[in-house]
Amino acid sequence: MESSELGAWMADEAVLDRIRRAVEADGGELSQVVADIGPATLAEILPRLSDAQVGTLLLSMSEDDIRDVLGLLDPAEAAAIVRSLDRHEAADVLEAMRPDDATDVIEEMPRVEAERILVQMEPAEAAEIRELMAYPPDSAASLMTPAFVAIAPDLTTGEALSALGQLAGEAETIYYVYVIDADERLLGVLSLRELVLSRRDEPVTAAMIPNPVKVLDTADQETAARLLIDNRLLALPVVDAGDHLLGIITQDDIAEVLEEEATEDIERLGGSQPLDVPYRMAGVSLLVRRRVVWLLILFVAEAYTGTVLRAFGDEIGRVVALSYFIPLLIGTGGNVGSQVTTTLVRAMAVNEVRLRDVGWVLVKEMSVGVILGLIMAFVAFGRAQLLSVGWKVGVVVSVAILLITIWSATVASVLPLVLRKLGIDPAVVSAPFISTLVDGTGLVIYFMTARFILQLG
Amino acid sequence: MESSELGAWMADEAVLDRIRRAVEADGGELSQVVADIGPATLAEILPRLSDAQVGTLLLSMSEDDIRDVLGLLDPAEAAAIVRSLDRHEAADVLEAMRPDDATDVIEEMPRVEAERILVQMEPAEAAEIRELMAYPPDSAASLMTPAFVAIAPDLTTGEALSALGQLAGEAETIYYVYVIDADERLLGVLSLRELVLSRRDEPVTAAMIPNPVKVLDTADQETAARLLIDNRLLALPVVDAGDHLLGIITQDDIAEVLEEEATEDIERLGGSQPLDVPYRMAGVSLLVRRRVVWLLILFVAEAYTGTVLRAFGDEIGRVVALSYFIPLLIGTGGNVGSQVTTTLVRAMAVNEVRLRDVGWVLVKEMSVGVILGLIMAFVAFGRAQLLSVGWKVGVVVSVAILLITIWSATVASVLPLVLRKLGIDPAVVSAPFISTLVDGTGLVIYFMTARFILQLG
Numbered sequence: 003m004e005s006s007e008l009g010a011w012m013a014d015e016a017v018l019d020r021i022r023r024a025v026e027a028d029g030g031e032l033s034q035v036v037a038d039i040g041p042a043t044l045a046e047i048l049p050r051l052s053d054a055q056v057g058t059l060l061l062s063m064s065e066d067d068i069r070d071v072l073g074l075l076d077p078a079e080a081a082a083i084v085r086s087l088d089r090h091e092a093a094d095v096l097e098a099m100r101p102d103d104a105t106d107v108i109e110e111m112p113r114v115e116a117e118r119i120l121v122q123m124e125p126a127e128a129a130e131i132r133e134l135m136a137y138p139p140d141s142a143a144s145l146m147t148p149a150f151v152a153i154a155p156d157l158t159t160g161e162a163l164s165a166l167g168q169l170a171g172e173a174e175t176i177y178y179v180y181v182i183d184a185d186e187r188l189l190g191v192l193s194l195r196e197l198v199l200s201r202r203d204e205p206v207t208a209a210m211i212p213n214p215v216k217v218l219d220t221a222d223q224e225t226a227a228r229l230l231i232d233n234r235l236l237a238l239p240v241v242d243a244g245d246h247l248l249g250i251i252t253q254d255d256i257a258e259v260l261e262e263e264a265t266e267d268i269e270r271l272g273g274s275q276p277l278d279v280p281y282r283m284a285g286v287s288l289l290v291r292r293r294v295v296w297l298l299i300l301f302v303a304e305a306y307t308g309t310v311l312r313a314f315g316d317e318i319g320r321v322v323a324l325s326y327f328i329p330l331l332i333g334t335g336g337n338v339g340s341q342v343t344t345t346l347v348r349a350m351a352v353n354e355v356r357l358r359d360v361g362w363v364l365v366k367e368m369s370v371g372v373i374l375g376l377i378m379a380f381v382a383f384g385r386a387q388l389l390s391v392g393w394k395v396g397v398v399v400s401v402a403i404l405l406i407t408i409w410s411a412t413v414a415s416v417l418p419l420v421l422r423k424l425g426i427d428p429a430v431v432s433a434p435f436i437s438t439l440v441d442g443t444g445l446v447i448y449f450m451t452a453r454f455i456l457q458l459g
Numbered sequence: 460m461e462s463s464e465l466g467a468w469m470a471d472e473a474v475l476d477r478i479r480r481a482v483e484a485d486g487g488e489l490s491q492v493v494a495d496i497g498p499a500t501l502a503e504i505l506p507r508l509s510d511a512q513v514g515t516l517l518l519s520m521s522e523d524d525i526r527d528v529l530g531l532l533d534p535a536e537a538a539a540i541v542r543s544l545d546r547h548e549a550a551d552v553l554e555a556m557r558p559d560d561a562t563d564v565i566e567e568m569p570r571v572e573a574e575r576i577l578v579q580m581e582p583a584e585a586a587e588i589r590e591l592m593a594y595p596p597d598s599a600a601s602l603m604t605p606a607f608v609a610i611a612p613d614l615t616t617g618e619a620l621s622a623l624g625q626l627a628g629e630a631e632t633i634y635y636v637y638v639i640d641a642d643e644r645l646l647g648v649l650s651l652r653e654l655v656l657s658r659r660d661e662p663v664t665a666a667m668i669p670n671p672v673k674v675l676d677t678a679d680q681e682t683a684a685r686l687l688i689d690n691r692l693l694a695l696p697v698v699d700a701g702d703h704l705l706g707i708i709t710q711d712d713i714a715e716v717l718e719e720e721a722t723e724d725i726e727r728l729g730g731s732q733p734l735d736v737p738y739r740m741a742g743v744s745l746l747v748r749r750r751v752v753w754l755l756i757l758f759v760a761e762a763y764t765g766t767v768l769r770a771f772g773d774e775i776g777r778v779v780a781l782s783y784f785i786p787l788l789i790g791t792g793g794n795v796g797s798q799v800t801t802t803l804v805r806a807m808a809v810n811e812v813r814l815r816d817v818g819w820v821l822v823k824e825m826s827v828g829v830i831l832g833l834i835m836a837f838v839a840f841g842r843a844q845l846l847s848v849g850w851k852v853g854v855v856v857s858v859a860i861l862l863i864t865i866w867s868a869t870v871a872s873v874l875p876l877v878l879r880k881l882g883i884d885p886a887v888v889s890a891p892f893i894s895t896l897v898d899g900t901g902l903v904i905y906f907m908t909a910r911f912i913l914q915l916g
């Protein structure tokens with residue numbers, strides 16, 4: 003990514019200053035500033051203003067602007083802003099937002115505070131939010147909006163098009179019209195594109211696509227994201243077990259889900275629990291809590307290396323030079339494992355590799371491991387000579403690095419697939435995790451090789 | 460992600476069998492099977508059929524189905540399929556695809572072969588592809604399609620709507636209509652939503668949004684992706700330096716860009732160069748080439764630890780117990796560094812942290828480092844006692860782990876920002892890279908602490 007290019011589109015100090023000055027002046031200028039700057043830049047800047055400034059700014063904005071700007075913020079950030087308002091203002095702001103976005107924000111607040119704001123809202127809008135809150139936060143239903151356009155199956159395409167004209171103001175997307183029966187069961191879908199292109203007197207049941215792609219309300223949000231992307235849809239209908247249409251998920255929600263999931267995977271691969279909030283909002287105490295668990299688990303696993311080394315203390319005492327290569331050997335083993343595991347975990351996340359692929363994955367990775375091992379063995383022998391430890395230790399180091407590389411590649415390629423099989427997210431096999439796992443075993447391989455070649459037994 | 464849920468939507472052996480049987484029979488059944496299965500599942504399955512089966516299948520599919528199915532494949536996979544056809548069939552298939560998708564596929568082929576297919580295509584369609592090929596593969600322009608709807612500024616909204624009806628068949632998206640002047644300069648944009656809702660006699664210049672969000676053809680593709688997402692658009696116009704409208708980028712292309720960029724970042728963070736092709740298509744030789752470079756760089760960097768250990772060989776000879784903690788100490792240092800760096804690199808990738816943030820990032824990460832260091836020091840002392848190495852070595856290990864944790868957190872938080880400043884992608888600071896970097900320095904800290912506390916000097 004080019005920071006310079008992105009920078010040109012980003013909020014900078016000048017824009018921030020202009021907003022601050024306009025807020026202080028509090029004249030009619032403010033709405034002009036808002037219009038000039040646009041929602042994306044405003045969303046960038048909002049978290050950097052004081053509570054009072056945010057209050058003044060939000061009150062000067064139209065409902066549409068509030069919806070756009072707060073919808074673009076991370077829910078945790080939007081919640082912080084909403085909480086800084088008094089409860090009447092907060093209720094107004096949440097009403098202006100889309101129900102799915104407002105629900106995400108409400109869920110970031112303490113229960114009591116959320117309740118105080120909800121009772122101030124219009125009953126119908128509060129009810130929509132309460133309904134969405136009933137779904138688990140990572141479910142497909144948590145992404146959906148109830149603001150869709152649905153029509154009865156006995157209309158013509160011309161009637162559907164004019165119904166659309168009347169309903170469009172309320173709907174989140176009018177690019178699809180859903181056909182439902184009297185019990186609200188999903189029968190089919192018509193795209194606005196097809197409607198515009200159609201003869202006007204066709205029955206909608208003839209023009210619609212029957213049994214459209216849909217997702218269950220209880221499905222994982224990533225399942226919904228993949229369905230929408232893989233079928234290149236603009237919106238995906240959400241149904242319950244009885245096939246009743248509950249709402250739709252739109253493209254813009256999906257980009258957020260994908261980004262979130264990639265961030266979580268990356269944080270896990272780095273050896274920490276996902277933060278679940280943007281980094282700039284994560285305090286010291288949250289960062290410590292998210293990181294300390296894995297640090298301790300890894301410490302305990304790594305502590306095993308002490309036991310191994312003590313068991314070989316005799317060998318180290320007799321050939322101190324053996325100790326010089328400890329970090330190099332276990333480091334290389336860890337690096338090989340980390341390369342394999344990150345590639346595989348990602349390939350599994352995007353559904354390129356599945357359980358049944360374990361055979362060819364293992365063959366491929368072990369072949370790569372053998373070749374890389376031979377290259378590293380050659381280089382390691384050279385390095386040993388540079389340290390003047392004698393050719394025998396050089397041979398030990400070379401053979402050990404070959405074996406460790408192959409071992410590490412094997413463990414790293416099998417482990418993520420085994421975890422998936424056990425129902426555990428393979429992303430827990432972080433780079434630090436795999437390094438730790440092969441450290442102890444790598445040392446055993448090293449000192450057994452040394453014993454054998456140097457006849458230390 | 461739930462593999463079981465996704466699995467339900469995925470191609471399975473039964474579907475594959477059904478296709479194989481239908482292909483063998485080669486009767487009218489095949490087009491019915493294609494209709495039943497849908498493009499997303501077909502795209503899943505296509506790479507698993509033989510060349511001959513793919514050929515038969517593609518010839519039985521409609522142009523629309525070919526466009527959808529091949530558009531969903533990774534370009535490298537689609538290229539392999541197109542190359543298995545004869546050049547006339549290949550030309551037909553590429554003509555059926557969207558110009559931007561077809562260009563991605565052509566770019567995965569050897570130049571000579573691509574040329575042989577291009578000359579078989581309709582001149583107009585070949586020319587569109589050649590034009591797109593002129594842009595760098597990662598530029599915004601490489602994502603765009605020339606199939607958009609543009610109108611003159613002197614029309615009314617009613618006239619625009621009927622123009623849309625005539626042009627819609629050719630266009631990739633009709634959800635936006637772009638208003639351009641006689642020199643094709645971009646004046647504004649109208650959404651289909653607004654057109655449908657508008658009175659029919661309004662001039663389009665009154666109804667349009669002037670100066671819409673747009674991206675330069677030479678901008679990075681990730682810049683385009685962020686603009687589209689941050690503004691929640693369905694399509695983004697691409698202009699040249701003179702503001703002439705060249706094409707549009709649609710939402711479905713963006714999801715692919717985001718996934719690709721996340722995959723590249725994850726592969727880099729794992730300590731390897733990005734593969735650029737799907738994992739299942741990456742052969743042993745490609746995997747070796749992508750991984751060996753970093754393995755060797757890390758090996759050379761890590762080799763420094765041998766020099767450090769040799770320098771302290773005397774201390775190790777006198778107190779062999781010191782060597783037991785080498786992997787534990789450098790492992791913990793590496794884990795802390797990896798946690799910090801992956802979180803920060805991701806935060807920078809999604810534009811949450813920028814250069815100017817170096818101050819508060821450093822303060823936050825050092826505070827976290829001190830707290831984590833104290834916890835680890837406490838645990839490490841306990842571990843040392845379990846190995847019965849005496850309380851003095853225990854104190855050395857505790858103090859060293861505290862200092863190493865703080866040091867590692869500091870280096871890992873400053874380095875990505877410094878690299879960005881130097882114009883280097885911060886994702887090169889992989890977990891293995893930061894581990895290697897703090898290994899050698901960690902050992903120096905450890906043995907200096909030992910010298911000081913154990914009075915070994």
